[in-house]
Amino acid sequence: MGTIVTPIVSLFAGAVLAGGTIFGLVSTQTSSGPSPADSNNPVIDYGSNK
Amino acid sequence: MRRALPVAWSALLTAVMLWQALGPGYVLSYDMVWVPDLAMRPDFLGLGSALPRAVPSDAVVAALDEVVPGMLLQKVVLVGALMGAGLGAARLAPPHSLTGQLAAISLYQWNPFVIERLLIGHWPVLLGYAVLPWLVVASRRARKHQRFPPVLCLLLPVASLSASAGLMAALVILLLGWGPRLRTNLALVATVVAANAPWLVAGAVHVEAATTDPLGAEVFGLHGTRWLPAPVAALGLGGSWNSDVVPASRGGALGLIALLGVLVLCAFGVRHWWRNTDRRETLGLLICWVVGWGIAVLTWACPGAMGSLYEHVPGAGLLRDGSRMLALCAPLLVATASHGVGELRARVGAAEAPGVAATVALVLFPVAVLPDAAWGGSGALHAVDYPDSYAAAADVVEDVRARGGDGDVVVLPFTSYRAPEWNERRKVLDPLGRYLDPDFVVSGDLAVDGRTVAGEDPRAVRVGVALARRTPQARAEALADLGIGFVVLDKDEVLPGLPAELAPEVAGRRTEAGRVTVIALTDPAPAATSPGTRAAVTVGWLLYLALLAGAAGSVVRNLARRRGSGVS
Numbered sequence: 281m282g283t284i285v286t287p288i289v290s291l292f293a294g295a296v297l298a299g300g301t302i303f304g305l306v307s308t309q310t311s312s313g314p315s316p317a318d319s320n321n322p323v324i325d326y327g328s329n330k
Numbered sequence: 331m332r333r334a335l336p337v338a339w340s341a342l343l344t345a346v347m348l349w350q351a352l353g354p355g356y357v358l359s360y361d362m363v364w365v366p367d368l369a370m371r372p373d374f375l376g377l378g379s380a381l382p383r384a385v386p387s388d389a390v391v392a393a394l395d396e397v398v399p400g401m402l403l404q405k406v407v408l409v410g411a412l413m414g415a416g417l418g419a420a421r422l423a424p425p426h427s428l429t430g431q432l433a434a435i436s437l438y439q440w441n442p443f444v445i446e447r448l449l450i451g452h453w454p455v456l457l458g459y460a461v462l463p464w465l466v467v468a469s470r471r472a473r474k475h476q477r478f479p480p481v482l483c484l485l486l487p488v489a490s491l492s493a494s495a496g497l498m499a500a501l502v503i504l505l506l507g508w509g510p511r512l513r514t515n516l517a518l519v520a521t522v523v524a525a526n527a528p529w530l531v532a533g534a535v536h537v538e539a540a541t542t543d544p545l546g547a548e549v550f551g552l553h554g555t556r557w558l559p560a561p562v563a564a565l566g567l568g569g570s571w572n573s574d575v576v577p578a579s580r581g582g583a584l585g586l587i588a589l590l591g592v593l594v595l596c597a598f599g600v601r602h603w604w605r606n607t608d609r610r611e612t613l614g615l616l617i618c619w620v621v622g623w624g625i626a627v628l629t630w631a632c633p634g635a636m637g638s639l640y641e642h643v644p645g646a647g648l649l650r651d652g653s654r655m656l657a658l659c660a661p662l663l664v665a666t667a668s669h670g671v672g673e674l675r676a677r678v679g680a681a682e683a684p685g686v687a688a689t690v691a692l693v694l695f696p697v698a699v700l701p702d703a704a705w706g707g708s709g710a711l712h713a714v715d716y717p718d719s720y721a722a723a724a725d726v727v728e729d730v731r732a733r734g735g736d737g738d739v740v741v742l743p744f745t746s747y748r749a750p751e752w753n754e755r756r757k758v759l760d761p762l763g764r765y766l767d768p769d770f771v772v773s774g775d776l777a778v779d780g781r782t783v784a785g786e787d788p789r790a791v792r793v794g795v796a797l798a799r800r801t802p803q804a805r806a807e808a809l810a811d812l813g814i815g816f817v818v819l820d821k822d823e824v825l826p827g828l829p830a831e832l833a834p835e836v837a838g839r840r841t842e843a844g845r846v847t848v849i850a851l852t853d854p855a856p857a858a859t860s861p862g863t864r865a866a867v868t869v870g871w872l873l874y875l876a877l878l879a880g881a882a883g884s885v886v887r888n889l890a891r892r893r894g895s896g897v898s
Contacts, residue, residue, distance in 0.1 A: 286677060286678055286679070286684065287678070287679075287683070287684035288684075290678050290684040290685070290687045290688040290691070291683065291684055291687045292687075293687065293688065293691035294686070294687025294688060294689075294690040294691045295687065296691070297690060297691040297694045297695060297698050298690050298691075298694060300698040301694045301697050301698040301701070303701075304697075304698060304701025304702075304704070305346065305697075305701055305704050305705075307701070308701050308702045308704050308705060308708045309704065309705050309708075311702070311708050311709075317749030317755050317756070317757050320827075321825075322825040322826060322827040322828035322829070323743075323745050323777050323828070323829075323832070324745065324746075324747040324748060324749050324757055324777070325747070325757075325777045325778055325779065326360075326572070326746065326747055326757075326776040326777060326778050327360070327450075327571070327572030327573070327574045327575065327757075327778055328572065328573050328574050328778065328779050329549060329553060329571060329572075329573060329778065329779055330573055330779060
C-alpha cells in the first residue's frame with residue numbers, strides 16, 4: 281500500500297508546492313507593494329503595533 | 331554537484347529576496363541607512379553622548395567604504411548575510427542528505443525573522459544571525475581537536491557588529507565551544523570579550539544614559555499576528571513588534587500553514603537529530619532555543635516587569651525588541667527540521683520522479699508559504715538615489731569647515747524618521763546626518779501609533795530645549811553652547827501640521843543647497859570628552875582590531891602552509 285501511496289503523495293505535493301511557489305512569486309512581483317507612510321501625519325511613526 | 335547545488339540554491343534564494351535591492355542605488359528602509367561615503371567621526375567610535383546603538387557597525391562601515399564604495403558595500407553585506415546564513419545552515423543538516431541541506435538553506439534564509447529584520451533594516455543583526463551556524467561548526471572543531479579555532483577571530487567580530495547579536499553569538503560559542511582545556515576556554519572568553527569590547531566599553535562610559543523608557547517594553551515586545559498569538563508565532567521565528575514590516579501572508583492562513591509545516595518537520599526529525607548529533611551540540615542548541623524563545627516571550631508576557639528592568643538596569647534595554655532574540659532559536663529549528671526532511675526524503679525511496687517531486691516539495695515549502703518575502707519584500711527594498719540637494723549640502727558644510735568652521739550638526743525637522751518622496755515614501759531613519767561629515771545629534775524619540783517612546787541621549791534633550799527658545803538668535807546661541815555648528819533644514823520633510831518647535835527658524839549664515847538649507851552657527855563650544863573616556867574607548871577598539879589582526883595572521887599562515895605543502 282505504502283509503495284503506491286508514498287510516490288503519489290510525493291508527486292502531488294511536489295506539483296502543488298512548485299505551482300504554489302511560482303504563483304506566489306509571480307503575484308507578489310505584480311502586487312502594489314508596501315503601503316507608503318501616512319502623508320497626513322507630520323511626524324513619521326517608527327512603526328505600528330496594529 | 332553535491333557541493334555546487336547548495337551554493338546555487340542559496341544564491342538563487344538571495345537573488346529573489348533581494349532582487350530590487352541589487353539595482354543601482356541605496357536601500358533605505360527604517361534603520362538601514364547607507365550613504366555613498368560614510369565619514370568616520372567620534373560618535374561612531376562610541377565617544378558621543380548617546381547610547382552606542384550603532385557601535386561598532388557604523389565605524390566598520392566608515393572604514394570599509396574607504397576601499398569599497400558605500401553602494402556596492404551595502405549590496406555585498408546584504409548578499410553575504412543571506413548566503414552566509416543559508417550555507418552555514420546547510421552544515422546543520424544531515425551530511426548525507428542533499429535534500430536536507432537544501433531545505434535547511436530554504437528554512438534559514440527564507441523565514442519571517444529574516445524578512446522582518448531586512449525590512450526594518452537591522453543588517454548587523456542579520457550578519458550575527460548568519461554567523462550563528464558557523465559558530466556551531468567552529469565549536470565542533472574546537473571540541474574535536476581540543477584547541478581554539480582561529481576562524482573565531484573573524485566570525486565573532488562580524489557577529490558582534492551590534493550589541494544584541496554579539497551577546498547571542500557569545501552565548502552560542504561559550505555553550506558549544508566550552509571544553510575540558512582551560513587554555514582553550516580562556517581563549518574563547520578573551521575572543522568574545524574582545525569582539526564585543528567596542529560597544530561594551532562605549533556603553534560603560536555612557537552608563538548614565540543606558541536606561542530606557544519603560545514604554546518601550548509595551549511597544550517593542552514580541553507581538554503575534556491575527557491567527558497566531560505571540561508565543562506561537564515565535565515558534566516559527568515570527569513576532570516582530572512592527573506590523574508594517576510583517577509580510578501580509580503572515581497574517582492569513584499561510585502563516586498558520588507555515589508554522590504547522592515547520593513544526594511537523596521538526597517533530598519528524600528530532601529523534602534522528604538527537605541520535606546523530608554530538609550531545610554537547612544538542613544540549614547547547616536546546617539551551618539557546620530556550621533562552622531565545624524565553625526572553626522573547628517574557629517581553630510579551632510581562633511588559634510591566636520588563637519595562638521596570640529597562641528603566642532601572644543599565645543595558646537591559648538590549649532585550650526590548652523581543653523578537654530579535656529569536657535568532658537564538660533558528661539553529662535548533664533548522665537542524666531538527668532538516669533532519670526531518672532527510673527522514674521524509676528517505677521514506678520516498680530512490681524512484682526518480684517521486685524522489686524529485688518530494689525534494690521539490692520539501693525544499694520549496696518555506697518559499698511557498700511566505701511568497702511576499704520575494705522581490706525585496708514586494709518592493710520595500712527598492713534601491714534609490716539620493717537627491718542632489720544632499721551632495722550640495724555636504725559640499726556647503728565641508729566648505730565652511732575648510733574655512734575654520736566647526737561643530738556638530740542638527741538636522742531639522744528634529745524628528746527621527748522620514749518618509750521622503752525620493753524614497754518612494756518608505757520610512758527611513760533620517761539619512762541626512764549620516765550623509766554629512768561631522769557628528770550629528772538626532773532626536774531619539776520614537777513615535778509608534780501616536781505614543782512616543784523617549785530617547786536616551788541627554789544631549790538631544792538639551793537640543794530640543796534649545797530649539798524651543800523664543801527667538802532665532804536665542805536658539806542659535808543655545809545650540810552653539812551645546813557644540814552645534816550647523817543646523818541643516820530638509821525643507822521637503824517639513825510636512826503640513828508639523829509642530830513649530832521641531833523646525834524653528836535659527837539665526838546664522840544661511841546657504842541654500844537645493845531643497846536643503848545649511849545654517850552655520852558662530853562659535854560653537856568645542857567638544858569635551860574626558861581623557862579617561864577616550865583612553866577606555868581606545869582600549870576597546872584595540873582589542874577588536876587585535877582580533878581582526880589575528881584573523882588576518884591566521885589566513886596568511888594557512889596560505890603559507892598550503893603553498894609549502896604544494897611545493898613539497
